[in-house]
Amino acid sequence: MRNILSIATICLAIVAVWYVGAVFLNAKWERDQAARAGVEIGWAEIVPATMSQQRPVLPAPHQVAVEIWQTTVDKRITSKRSLVYHGWITLSATLLGFAMGVALGILLAVGIVHNRAMDLSVMPWVISSQTVPILAIAPMIIVVLYNIGISGLVAKAAISAYLSFFPVVVGMVKGLRSPDNMQLDLMRTYNASAWQVFWKLRWPSSLPFLFASLKIAIAIALVGAVIGELPTGSQGGFGARMLNGSYYGQVLIIWSALFGAAICAGLMVGAVGLVQRAVLGRMGLAR
Amino acid sequence: MSWAAIAIAAWLGGWAANIWLARQAGRPARLLVPAIFGVSLLVIWEGLVRGLEVPAVILPAPSAISVAFVSSLPILWADFVQTVIRSVLPGYAMGCGAAFFTAVAIDRSPFLQRGLLPMGNLAAALPIVGIAPIMVMWFGFDWQSKAAVVVVMCFFPMLVNTIEGLRMAEPMQRDLMRTYAAGYGQTLLKLRLPAAGPFIFNGLKICTTLALIGAIVAEFFGTPTVGMGFRISTEIGRMALDTVWAEIAVAALAGSSFYGLVTLVERTVTHWHPSIRG
Numbered sequence: 160m161r162n163i164l165s166i167a168t169i170c171l172a173i174v175a176v177w178y179v180g181a182v183f184l185n186a187k188w189e190r191d192q193a194a195r196a197g198v199e200i201g202w203a204e205i206v207p208a209t210m211s212q213q214r215p216v217l218p219a220p221h222q223v224a225v226e227i228w229q230t231t232v233d234k235r236i237t238s239k240r241s242l243v244y245h246g247w248i249t250l251s252a253t254l255l256g257f258a259m260g261v262a263l264g265i266l267l268a269v270g271i272v273h274n275r276a277m278d279l280s281v282m283p284w285v286i287s288s289q290t291v292p293i294l295a296i297a298p299m300i301i302v303v304l305y306n307i308g309i310s311g312l313v314a315k316a317a318i319s320a321y322l323s324f325f326p327v328v329v330g331m332v333k334g335l336r337s338p339d340n341m342q343l344d345l346m347r348t349y350n351a352s353a354w355q356v357f358w359k360l361r362w363p364s365s366l367p368f369l370f371a372s373l374k375i376a377i378a379i380a381l382v383g384a385v386i387g388e389l390p391t392g393s394q395g396g397f398g399a400r401m402l403n404g405s406y407y408g409q410v411l412i413i414w415s416a417l418f419g420a421a422i423c424a425g426l427m428v429g430a431v432g433l434v435q436r437a438v439l440g441r442m443g444l445a446r
Numbered sequence: 447m448s449w450a451a452i453a454i455a456a457w458l459g460g461w462a463a464n465i466w467l468a469r470q471a472g473r474p475a476r477l478l479v480p481a482i483f484g485v486s487l488l489v490i491w492e493g494l495v496r497g498l499e500v501p502a503v504i505l506p507a508p509s510a511i512s513v514a515f516v517s518s519l520p521i522l523w524a525d526f527v528q529t530v531i532r533s534v535l536p537g538y539a540m541g542c543g544a545a546f547f548t549a550v551a552i553d554r555s556p557f558l559q560r561g562l563l564p565m566g567n568l569a570a571a572l573p574i575v576g577i578a579p580i581m582v583m584w585f586g587f588d589w590q591s592k593a594a595v596v597v598v599m600c601f602f603p604m605l606v607n608t609i610e611g612l613r614m615a616e617p618m619q620r621d622l623m624r625t626y627a628a629g630y631g632q633t634l635l636k637l638r639l640p641a642a643g644p645f646i647f648n649g650l651k652i653c654t655t656l657a658l659i660g661a662i663v664a665e666f667f668g669t670p671t672v673g674m675g676f677r678i679s680t681e682i683g684r685m686a687l688d689t690v691w692a693e694i695a696v697a698a699l700a701g702s703s704f705y706g707l708v709t710l711v712e713r714t715v716t717h718w719h720p721s722i723r724g
Contacts, residue, residue: 165561216584276461276468279476280483287702289655302682303504382573389666397576405579405667417576424572 177220184216185209218411226415242419248396249384250423252312256319257380261373263320264327271328272335272361273353282332289325297386315387315396322383323376330372334365367444370435377427385420397423453493460486506688514688515695521677522696529674530700532589533661537596542653545601546646549608550634563609569602578664587668592661599660600653607652611645612638644719647712654704658697 182205189208193200210219218226227242234241267285271278297318304314338360346356388398397420404412464479488508494500495507502510515522552558578595585591615638623633639646665675674693681689 162560162564165557165559166564167561169558169561169565276465276479279468279479280464283480284483303687307504378572382575385573385576386663389663397573401576401579402667405583408583410580410583413576413579417573417580420576421572425568 174220177217181215181217181219182206182209185212188212188216214408214410216410218414222411223414223418226411227418230415231419242400242415245395245397245400245416246419246423249381249388249398249420252315252384252387252396253319253377253381253423253427255312256316256383257323257377259316260320260323260376260380261327264324264372264376265331265369267324267328268331268335269357271332285325285328297383297389301387315384318387319380319383323380326372326375326379327369330368331365334368335361337368338364363442366442367439370431370439373431373435374428377431378424381420381424381427448497449493450497451493453490453497456486456489456493460489503685503687506691510688511691511695514686515692518689518692522692524672525674525677525693526696526700528589528670528672529592529661529665530658530704533592533664533673534596534657534704536589537593537661538600538653538657540593541597541600541657542604542650544597545604545649546608549605549612553609553612554630559609563606566602566606566609570606574599574602575660575663578660579667582664582667587670591668592664592673595660595664596657599656603652603656604646604649607645607649608642611642611649614638614645615641640716640718643712643716647708647716650708651705651712654708655701658701658704662697 186205186209189200189205189212209215211222212218215222230240230242234243267281271282300318301314304317342360342364343356346360351359384396385398385401388396389402397416400416401413404410404416460482463482467479467482492507492509495505506514552562575595577598581594581598582591585594619637619641620633623637628636662673662675662678665673666679669676674697677693678690681687681693
């Protein structure tokens with residue numbers, strides 16, 4: 160309860176700062192307009208005017224909210240101007256890439272845990288693969304995959320997959336190694352095969368680590384999909400929407416796409432959290 | 447086909463050597479195994495590109511990339527200076543510094559902490575790179591807009607990590623500081639900041655990659671005619687993929703050495719931590 164109060168206070172403070180910022184950043188344009196028209200204007204006229212500019216430097220929160228409402232609820236979702244339509248394009252790439260990345264990550268982690276040569280040779284490269292700013296070369300991957308004949312959904316998903324496999328590998332390696340020697344010895348005394356040790360001991364005890372990684376992975380997968388849409392032009396998606404907005408100076412479009420992506424990220428992380436609670440609760444591992 | 451055969455031979459040879467080396471204990475194996483793996487990957491890449499005659503517009507061979515790297519060194523250096531020295535480093539310093547001081551400031555108010563921690567966690571999961579077009583509109587095409595993106599991208603991971611870290615000092619240790627009659631400042635400097643070290647450095651390490659990504663992505667939305675992001679997007683347009691890959695090599699080198707540098711500082715500063723002593 161006290162947490163909610165704190166969070167609400169912080170949210171209110173952010174919105175307040177945002178309004179003040181909108182007034183100050185947009186005031187210059189109003190003054191210029193007034194000077195051009197040869198009129199003197201005071202703060203009493205500037206403040207309301209800064210709230211409803213067509214192309215503000217910083218749109219006021221309610222302008223963004225109205226724009227999001229108009230492009231989600233008031234438009235048919237099949238329309239190209241609907242944010243839901245663009246959101247679905249991004250989300251489908253995100254989810255496909257997330258699934259690919261998680262599968263790859265789990266396979267790699269299983270290999271790393273069971274094979275010492277693989278542990279020594281692959282693990283350092285997995286870590287250094289993430290110090291490469293892969294997002295920055297996402298456009299190139301898109302173009303190259305397009306040349307081979309893979310385009311659209313799968314190409315974007317490949318970038319999401321590359322980004323999301325890393326947290327899964329690191330988390331799963333930790334998780335699969337989390338059973339201590341005592342437990343492994345117990346499995347030995349039961350004469351359990353490697354297969355049984357994996358399914359009955361290692362896999363269940365790695366699940367808390369897996370879910371923690373999944374939350375990070377799905378958030379990064381969305382970022383990957385958005386960046387992947389930048390070079391594909393105007394085929395749709397949050398990234399394409401941002402690029403269009405920046406070309407035509409439509410600030411509201413950029414902000415609504417940004418918030419749409421943020422809301423999607425929040426919802427997906429929340430969904431993973433719900434699955435986590437349900438699964439770990441059934442297993443008696445919930446904290 | 448002989449090149450493809452060489453690639454397969456390199457794969458098998460490297461793998462066999464690694465399996466043998468992995469059985470040996472000791473430090474040289476630890477360094478040698480990943481090196482062999484990396485080299486055999488390069489040989490396989492070269493062999494497959496030549497053997498299957500992959501056109502250069504799809505995937506250039508490592509040898510072609512290294513030629514492009516050497517021949518366009520001055521351009522690559524100019525891009526490196528523009529992107530890393532002028533955009534990433536100031537943005538990184540400002541973002542991490544601001545987050546650090548914010549965390550120390552709100553550390554005295556549990557109320558603000560309880561509110562900011564979930565918000566920070568949420569913001570760290572958001573696609574913040576999306577603000578790049580907005581920042582380019584606000585701050586113009588030069589390095590200032592890139593640095594601004596880097597500041598915002600670094601802020602939240604650093605904030606969350608520092609707040610978490612400042613909680614690490616145990617009540618027993620704080621009580622000890624109290625019995626020494628240490629004031630707030632002394633407790634902060636001598637107990638809580640050192641205890642927060644591993645977390646702070648974790649944040650700093652996460653931010654190195656984010657900073658580089660932020661700067662390069664922001665360059666896709668408009669730049670002066672220099673910079674790594676600019677070069678990548680224009681060279682793709684010209685289908686000069688070997689230059690693009692050379693630029694990626696620079697980005698990878700810059701990213702890894704930045705990360706390595708922070709790790710090095712971490713090892714000297716938090717030398718007492720079990721994960722480094724052990």
